[in-house]
Amino acid sequence: MTDLTNEKSLASIEINNRLFFRLFQAANTLHTKGTQALDDFGVTTQQWSVLGALSRPQAEGGMSVNELSRYLLVSRQNLTGLLNRLERDGLVERATSEEDRRERKVRLSEKGVALWQSLADPIHNFYDEALKGFSFDDRLAFIHYINLLQRNMSQL
Numbered sequence: 001m002t003d004l005t006n007e008k009s010l011a012s013i014e015i016n017n018r019l020f021f022r023l024f025q026a027a028n029t030l031h032t033k034g035t036q037a038l039d040d041f042g043v044t045t046q047q048w049s050v051l052g053a054l055s056r057p058q059a060e061g062g063m064s065v066n067e068l069s070r071y072l073l074v075s076r077q078n079l080t081g082l083l084n085r086l087e088r089d090g091l092v093e094r095a096t097s098e099e100d101r102r103e104r105k106v107r108l109s110e111k112g113v114a115l116w117q118s119l120a121d122p123i124h125n126f127y128d129e130a131l132k133g134f135s136f137d138d139r140l141a142f143i144h145y146i147n148l149l150q151r152n153m154s155q156l
């Protein structure tokens with residue numbers, strides 16, 4: 001007689017390994033293919049994420065580096081280099097916060113806003129192709145599960 005509890009445990013370990021490996025592969029593919037999708041604009045997926053975060057209505061007045069770091073779930077060190085390059089290219093600007101004169105906020109420059117607007121169609125085309133075969137409900141469920149996974153991992 002086989003030990004079904006042990007078999008189920010081994011199967012669970014194997015499924016967990018596959019799931020996290022697939023997430024790793026998907027993240028790498030997103031980085032590679034996302035950068036290729038915007039290659040004509042010279043924008044990487046990291047730049048895409050910063051420009052997207054700063055383009056939201058909630059970020060109209062800018063975001064501190066700490067706020068942006070928390071929102072994107074990246075370290076300040078990684079973000080600082082990226083922001084320096086975006087600022088050098090004239091896509092973002094740093095300004096003194098109106099609420100706290102000691103704080104500096106990062107916001108899209110006029111050039112950054114124009115670039116973000118020109119990226120809209122290529123980004124939406126990328127999303128449509130990447131999510132081909134996913135129904136609307138599939139996409140909502142996927143968001144739910146990714147959020148649940150993110151929340152669980154953040155509590156580790």
